[in-house]
Amino acid sequence: NAGVTQTPKFQVLKTGQSMTLQCAQDMNHEYMSWYRQDPGMGLRLIHYSVGAGITDQGEVPNGYNVSRSTTEDFPLRLLSAAPSQTSVYFCASSYSSGRRELFFGEGSRLTVL
Protein backbone atom coordinates (compact mmCIF):
# COMPACT_ATOMS: atom_id res chain seq x y z
CA ASN A 1 0.00 0.00 0.00
CA ALA A 2 1.95 3.00 -1.29
CA GLY A 3 -0.65 5.66 -0.33
CA VAL A 4 -0.39 8.81 -2.49
CA THR A 5 2.49 8.86 -4.95
CA GLN A 6 3.63 12.02 -6.72
CA THR A 7 6.17 12.35 -9.51
CA PRO A 8 8.51 14.02 -10.14
CA LYS A 9 9.82 15.16 -6.75
CA PHE A 10 11.87 17.97 -8.31
CA GLN A 11 11.55 19.78 -11.63
CA VAL A 12 13.10 22.87 -13.20
CA LEU A 13 11.28 24.48 -16.11
CA LYS A 14 11.85 27.46 -18.33
CA THR A 15 9.14 30.08 -18.72
CA GLY A 16 6.61 28.96 -21.30
CA GLN A 17 7.31 25.25 -21.03
CA SER A 18 4.54 22.82 -20.17
CA MET A 19 4.62 19.79 -17.93
CA THR A 20 2.45 17.34 -16.01
CA LEU A 21 2.72 16.47 -12.34
CA GLN A 22 1.54 12.93 -11.77
CA CYS A 23 -0.49 11.77 -8.77
CA ALA A 24 -1.71 8.27 -8.03
CA GLN A 25 -3.38 6.75 -4.98
CA ASP A 26 -4.06 3.11 -4.17
CA MET A 27 -6.52 3.59 -1.31
CA ASN A 28 -9.66 3.70 -3.48
CA HIS A 29 -10.37 7.27 -2.35
CA GLU A 30 -13.13 9.11 -4.17
CA TYR A 31 -11.77 12.62 -3.51
CA MET A 32 -8.49 13.92 -4.86
CA SER A 33 -7.10 17.44 -4.84
CA TRP A 34 -4.04 19.51 -5.69
CA TYR A 35 -2.60 22.20 -3.42
CA ARG A 36 0.33 24.56 -3.81
CA GLN A 37 2.38 25.64 -0.84
CA ASP A 38 4.24 28.92 -0.85
CA PRO A 39 6.28 30.31 2.07
CA GLY A 40 4.01 31.92 4.66
CA MET A 41 0.86 31.23 2.67
CA GLY A 42 -0.22 27.80 3.76
CA LEU A 43 -1.82 25.36 1.36
CA ARG A 44 -3.97 26.79 -1.42
CA LEU A 45 -6.38 24.60 -3.37
CA ILE A 46 -5.81 24.52 -7.13
CA HIS A 47 -8.28 21.90 -8.40
CA TYR A 48 -10.19 19.02 -6.87
CA SER A 49 -12.20 15.99 -7.96
CA VAL A 50 -15.03 14.12 -6.24
CA GLY A 51 -14.77 11.12 -8.55
CA ALA A 52 -13.75 9.88 -11.98
CA GLY A 53 -14.88 12.29 -14.68
CA ILE A 54 -15.70 15.11 -12.23
CA THR A 55 -13.37 18.03 -11.53
CA ASP A 56 -13.79 21.55 -10.19
CA GLN A 57 -11.73 24.65 -9.55
CA GLY A 58 -10.29 25.67 -6.22
CA GLU A 59 -8.90 29.03 -5.06
CA VAL A 60 -6.02 29.38 -7.55
CA PRO A 61 -6.85 27.44 -10.75
CA ASN A 62 -5.44 29.81 -13.38
CA GLY A 63 -2.63 28.29 -15.45
CA TYR A 64 -3.44 24.72 -14.43
CA ASN A 65 -5.55 21.93 -15.93
CA VAL A 66 -6.67 18.63 -14.44
CA SER A 67 -8.54 15.53 -15.53
CA ARG A 68 -9.69 12.41 -13.69
CA SER A 69 -10.19 9.49 -16.03
CA THR A 70 -9.72 6.86 -13.32
CA THR A 71 -10.27 6.73 -9.56
CA GLU A 72 -6.53 6.24 -8.99
CA ASP A 73 -4.96 9.04 -11.04
CA PHE A 74 -5.26 12.83 -10.93
CA PRO A 75 -2.58 14.58 -13.03
CA LEU A 76 -1.98 18.34 -12.86
CA ARG A 77 -0.93 20.06 -16.08
CA LEU A 78 0.91 23.36 -16.28
CA LEU A 79 0.02 24.78 -19.67
CA SER A 80 2.68 27.52 -20.02
CA ALA A 81 4.88 27.76 -16.95
CA ALA A 82 5.47 31.15 -15.33
CA PRO A 83 7.89 32.12 -12.51
CA SER A 84 4.82 32.73 -10.28
CA GLN A 85 4.17 28.98 -10.44
CA THR A 86 7.41 28.23 -8.60
CA SER A 87 6.12 26.37 -5.57
CA VAL A 88 5.80 23.04 -3.80
CA TYR A 89 2.81 21.08 -5.05
CA PHE A 90 0.95 18.52 -2.96
CA CYS A 91 -1.58 16.02 -4.15
CA ALA A 92 -4.06 14.71 -1.56
CA SER A 93 -6.87 12.18 -1.39
CA SER A 94 -9.63 11.23 1.03
CA TYR A 95 -12.73 9.09 1.42
CA SER A 96 -16.17 10.46 0.58
CA SER A 97 -17.70 9.07 3.77
CA GLY A 98 -16.53 8.19 7.24
CA ARG A 99 -13.06 9.45 8.05
CA ARG A 100 -12.30 12.72 6.22
CA GLU A 101 -8.54 12.76 6.69
CA LEU A 102 -6.55 14.13 3.74
CA PHE A 103 -3.66 11.86 2.80
CA PHE A 104 -0.91 13.86 1.14
CA GLY A 105 1.78 12.85 -1.29
CA GLU A 106 5.42 13.73 -0.59
CA GLY A 107 5.24 16.89 -2.67
CA SER A 108 6.78 18.08 -5.91
CA ARG A 109 9.12 21.06 -5.86
CA LEU A 110 8.83 23.05 -9.08
CA THR A 111 11.12 25.90 -10.09
CA VAL A 112 10.28 28.04 -13.12
CA LEU A 113 13.15 30.15 -14.44
Added chain:
Amino acid sequence: GENVEQHPSTLSVQEGDSAVIKCTYSDSASNYFPWYKQELGKRPQLIIDIRSNVGEKKDQRIAVTLNKTAKHFSLHITETQPEDSAVYFCAAGYNTNAGKSTFGDGTTLTVKP
Protein backbone atom coordinates in the same frame (compact mmCIF):
# COMPACT_ATOMS: atom_id res chain seq x y z
CA GLY B 1 -15.68 31.53 -0.22
CA GLU B 2 -14.23 30.45 3.08
CA ASN B 3 -11.50 32.54 4.72
CA VAL B 4 -9.37 31.09 7.52
CA GLU B 5 -7.08 33.21 9.67
CA GLN B 6 -4.48 31.58 11.92
CA HIS B 7 -2.49 33.10 14.78
CA PRO B 8 0.27 33.35 15.77
CA SER B 9 2.48 32.78 12.74
CA THR B 10 5.39 31.75 14.98
CA LEU B 11 5.37 30.40 18.52
CA SER B 12 8.31 29.49 20.72
CA VAL B 13 7.86 27.64 24.02
CA GLN B 14 10.02 25.84 26.55
CA GLU B 15 9.81 22.07 26.72
CA GLY B 16 7.01 21.07 29.07
CA ASP B 17 5.01 24.27 28.55
CA SER B 18 1.67 24.42 26.74
CA ALA B 19 1.13 25.84 23.26
CA VAL B 20 -2.10 27.30 21.87
CA ILE B 21 -2.82 28.10 18.23
CA LYS B 22 -6.01 29.90 17.24
CA CYS B 23 -8.00 30.02 14.00
CA THR B 24 -11.08 31.89 12.87
CA TYR B 25 -13.26 31.08 9.88
CA SER B 26 -15.83 33.06 7.92
CA ASP B 27 -18.32 30.55 6.44
CA SER B 28 -20.92 29.59 9.03
CA ALA B 29 -21.77 26.51 6.90
CA SER B 30 -18.33 24.98 7.52
CA ASN B 31 -18.65 21.92 9.73
CA TYR B 32 -15.30 20.15 9.58
CA PHE B 33 -12.12 21.49 11.21
CA PRO B 34 -8.91 19.48 10.91
CA TRP B 35 -5.40 20.28 12.13
CA TYR B 36 -2.33 19.14 10.21
CA LYS B 37 1.29 18.95 11.31
CA GLN B 38 4.10 19.37 8.80
CA GLU B 39 7.65 18.60 9.82
CA LEU B 40 10.45 20.21 7.87
CA GLY B 41 10.62 18.83 4.35
CA LYS B 42 7.78 16.40 4.95
CA ARG B 43 4.15 16.11 3.90
CA PRO B 44 1.32 17.45 6.11
CA GLN B 45 -0.30 14.83 8.32
CA LEU B 46 -3.56 14.98 10.22
CA ILE B 47 -3.16 15.15 13.99
CA ILE B 48 -6.71 15.80 15.10
CA ASP B 49 -10.04 16.94 13.67
CA ILE B 50 -13.40 18.07 15.00
CA ARG B 51 -16.88 18.31 13.57
CA SER B 52 -19.30 21.12 14.32
CA ASN B 53 -21.56 18.96 16.48
CA VAL B 54 -18.76 18.63 19.04
CA GLY B 55 -17.32 21.42 21.19
CA GLU B 56 -14.09 19.75 22.25
CA LYS B 57 -11.99 16.72 21.37
CA LYS B 58 -8.89 15.39 23.04
CA ASP B 59 -6.21 12.90 22.03
CA GLN B 60 -3.47 12.42 24.62
CA ARG B 61 -1.53 15.74 24.77
CA ILE B 62 -3.51 17.36 21.98
CA ALA B 63 -6.94 18.95 22.22
CA VAL B 64 -9.08 21.05 19.93
CA THR B 65 -11.92 23.36 20.98
CA LEU B 66 -14.60 24.82 18.72
CA ASN B 67 -16.83 27.83 19.27
CA LYS B 68 -19.38 27.83 16.44
CA THR B 69 -21.03 31.06 17.56
CA ALA B 70 -17.79 33.01 17.45
CA LYS B 71 -16.50 30.98 14.47
CA HIS B 72 -13.17 30.13 16.00
CA PHE B 73 -11.33 26.98 16.99
CA SER B 74 -8.07 26.34 18.77
CA LEU B 75 -5.37 23.70 19.08
CA HIS B 76 -3.91 23.04 22.52
CA ILE B 77 -0.72 21.05 23.02
CA THR B 78 0.24 20.27 26.60
CA GLU B 79 3.59 19.12 27.97
CA THR B 80 5.34 20.08 24.74
CA GLN B 81 8.36 18.10 23.57
CA PRO B 82 11.08 18.97 21.04
CA GLU B 83 9.50 16.58 18.53
CA ASP B 84 6.39 18.78 18.55
CA SER B 85 8.44 21.39 16.67
CA ALA B 86 6.81 21.73 13.24
CA VAL B 87 4.43 23.87 11.22
CA TYR B 88 0.79 23.44 12.20
CA PHE B 89 -2.08 24.22 9.84
CA CYS B 90 -5.72 24.61 10.70
CA ALA B 91 -8.39 24.17 8.04
CA ALA B 92 -12.13 24.63 7.66
CA GLY B 93 -14.46 22.93 5.24
CA TYR B 94 -17.40 20.65 4.77
CA ASN B 95 -17.77 17.18 6.14
CA THR B 96 -19.03 16.09 2.72
CA ASN B 97 -15.84 17.15 0.93
CA ALA B 98 -12.70 17.38 3.04
CA GLY B 99 -10.72 17.79 -0.16
CA LYS B 100 -12.06 21.30 -0.53
CA SER B 101 -10.92 22.54 2.87
CA THR B 102 -9.46 26.03 3.17
CA PHE B 103 -6.20 26.17 5.12
CA GLY B 104 -4.77 28.81 7.41
CA ASP B 105 -1.30 30.18 6.73
CA GLY B 106 0.34 27.99 9.33
CA THR B 107 2.07 28.40 12.70
CA THR B 108 5.73 27.51 13.14
CA LEU B 109 6.07 26.00 16.61
CA THR B 110 9.52 25.72 18.15
CA VAL B 111 9.93 23.79 21.40
CA LYS B 112 13.20 24.61 23.12
CA PRO B 113 14.79 21.82 25.19
